Structure formats: C-alpha cells, structure tokens
Amino acid sequence: MDDKQLFFEFLELEKYRISLSLGECLLDSRPLGRGETGIVFKARMNGKDVALKFFLFRGDDSGKEMWLNKLKARYLTISLLETRDNIVQYADFDIVTIQGEEIPVLVMKLYKCSLEEYRNILSMDTFLKLFRFLTNTVHFLHSMGICHGAIRPRNILVDDHNEFVLTDVSIIENSDSGYSDITAIGEVLQWYAFGNTSNDVAISKVFPSLKLYDQIVERSLAQDNSQRFRSVDEILSFVEIQKERDPNELLKEFSLICRKNFPKELPEFVHCSDQAKIAKLFSEFVSRKDFFGSNLIYFTDVERNIFSPQICKNGYIKFDNSAQYKVLDIWIHSDSDMRNDYILVHHSNTLPEKVNGKDVYRWAVYEDRTQITWEEAMNGFAENDGDIVALDRTKVEFFNRIPREGYTFIALNHLHSLTSPANTGTLRDYFFRFSFSYVNRYILEDMNNLTKQHIAAPRRK
Secondary structure, three states: OOHHHHHHHHHHHOOOEEEEOOEEEEEOOOOOEEOOOEEEEEEEEOOEEEEEEEEOOOOOHHHHHHHHHHHHHHHHHHHOOOOOOOEOOEEEEEEEEEOOEEEEEEEEEOOOEEHHHHOOOOOHHHHHHHHHHHHHHHHHHHHOOOOOOOOOHHHEEEOOOOOEEEOOOOOOOOOOOOHHHHHHHHHHHHHHHHOOOOOOOOHHHOOOOOOHHHHHHHHHHOOOOOOOOOOHHHHHHHHHHHOOOOHHHHHHHHHHHHHHHOOOOOOEEEEEOOHHHHHHHHHHHHHOHHHHHHHEEEEOOOOEEEOOOEEOHHHEEEOOOOEEEEEEEEEEEEOOOHHHOEEEEEEOOOOOEEEOOEEEOEEEEEOOOEEEEHHHHHHOEEEEOOEEEEOOHHHEEEEEEOOOOEEEEEEEOOOOHHHOHHHHHHHHHHHHHHOOOOOOHHHHHHHHHHHHHHHHOOOOO
C-alpha cells in the first residue's frame, strides 16, 4: 500500500484528528491543495488555525529513509536562514507514524489564499509588486545557495496584508543551477497577465504602460542562452538600463555606431552594399540592444516596430523576434543635428522556406532543430507522426520572412525628425516614390530637406 492510500484511510479512521508534538489537531476534511510532493490541510491546533503539509513518499521502500533524511536537512536549512520575510513561516517539522510507516508533516502558518485565487484582483500595481517579490526572493535564495526549482502560482501564498510569500522553499530536491527559477519568474508574470503560460509574452497587451516587461518575460523564457537572463542580477540590470534615458545619450550612441563603422564617409551620406560591413554594423546594434531598449525602431510609412536585431544564417537578419530580412544595401545619413541621423535599409525579395512540404514565409523552429508551422507554434501544439505534442514556449523560435523587396528606416523613436507626426505625409509620399524608383542620394536629400522644414515650421494657431 502506498503512503497516499494509507494516509487517507488513517484520516477517515481517526475522523481527521491527529496528534503532533505541538498538540492535538483537527483537520478539515477537504484539502487546501495537492502538489507533486504532498497534500496540504487546514487544521485547528491549540486554538489556532494552521496549515499542515504532509509529504507522501512515492517510490521503492529502499529509498524512503534517504528521502526522509533529505527532507529534514532541507527543513533545517530554511529554518536557519537569517531572514525569511518573503518565505512561508514554518512552525515545526514532525512525523506521523501509521502502521509503521513514517509520514513527515510541516506545521505552517495558514495564509489567506494562493496567487491562483488572488488573481481575481488583476491590477498593474499587483503585477509590479509580484515582479519585485519574485526578483527579491529568488535573488535572496540564490545568494544563500538555494534553488527553488518549482516556483509556480500555487506555491506563492498571500497573507492578510496582501503580501506574497513563497512556499516549498528548499524542500523540493533539484539539481539545476537556478535557470529554472529565472524561467519561473517569466512564467509567473506571464500567467498573472494572461491567466496561462501561452505563447504570448506581450504583457503590454494587458497593461499598456508596462512595455518594458514584454522584454523581461521574453528573455526570461528564451531558449537561446545568448538571449536568456541567467540571473536576477541580469534582470535588475536590464530594468535599470531601460529606465528613462537621456535623449542625448541615445542620439550620441546611435550616431557613434554609424560613424565608427563608416569613418571616411560620414557625416552626410554613405551608401553601402558590402555585406560584411553591413553585418558588422548590425552586430554593433545587437551588442547594444539593452542600451537602446524600446527606443530604437524600424519603420515605414504604415508601421513601426521595435528594432531588436539578430544575425541569422545564410545572410538573413532578424529585425525583431521574428521578422527576417535579406538586406541588399543601406543608406546612412548623418549631419550636424543628430536628430536627422538614420539608416535606410533596402531589402530584397526572399525565397520561402519549405515546411511540411509547403512553401511558407512564416514558420517556427522547435528545440533548435524541428521545423513546425506558424499555426502550430501559436497554438502551442504540434503534430508529429499522428501524435499531438504540447510545445514548451521557451523552446520555440519564430520566423517571419519578408517576401517583398522594399525599404525600411531605422532611427530613434520619438527623437528622429522622420518619426514626427508633422512628417507623416512626407514619409508616405517618399515611400510611394521608393516603390517605383531606385533610391539615390538626390531623392534622400530632397526628403531630408522637406522633413527638416516641417519640423522647423511654426505651428498654426
């Protein structure tokens, strides 16, 4: 008979009364929650409401003694921490013996609810408080050499003052280096915003003013080690970097990257079709993604997107997390006013990718090796030899290859003259000209003169 069956038969026989070293307990007949490691009951002990977590062993009897000793050691570890403000309060560790079988039990403070129930109160302030709680708690645990390994909404409890605490700390055995806790930060934030851990990481869809957290969640869940946060310190450093930047710093950095890659030609205009030079220029922006954050955009007359580049194979460049371009050549403009610095990218027609025997321009790659359709990736499930496989969002990379030849600008959002509402008409007119006439210096000079004129012109009263 396994521990679970034995335990429930015992509770029914004893009418949910048990004796512990701290006193007699009367358990509610319905559990508060069930998890991978055990089951939690509300109980009454010495006139106080408490929570009791019973750990139920699953496995061969020969391993039970070692399992029990590890539980005791981990309980001692967490009890000896210098501070436990964000961690559930444990009162005692005890053993209930049933027909010779030892079942460990933790006596804990009873909390109001878990994050799963608390999500009924959905607010931006709670989201930000949850982010601070997760980063502070994981940072503290990792500094103590403890990796939780199972942070999820049901393991985050809420006290009577609406503060969060983490349970199951140091009780669950795990052997990873802390990466699972970083991933969990992204998953819990994603879950709080959307109610699930789907493919959508755009927190700003729920909380429009929290666009910064789109990138935090995305990079916490990233499969690519070069993109993923590896520690809480990296997350907090990223947040610090993304705080409101001095516009002059942004302008200077953009100008510096352009000028140091083309020191002989700039200022004024430079045209480049040398693919090695173009790749080097874009690599500079890859290395400065954290600095620019959401301030750098690529745009046409009809759409704007955050420019977050990635160098791909076969001469392709990703401009964000999915849009893939084949760059033919570029124009860079620079003059005495850094607000007029920009890069104009001329991209070519591209060939489709063959996925499941079909030519497509949008697809995804799972676990760095398996091609799946865009629809499978968005739905979170893929079909493989007739079997339906649930996809891990952190292991999916999206590709959206831009099929048509065209042009797009790269510049600083809200700081560049081209992005000003006053130049909307000018931008539209010149993209129309780009569509049937190969761009040259004279067309761009004409456009620059008009955009500067519109910016300088006084507003009508």
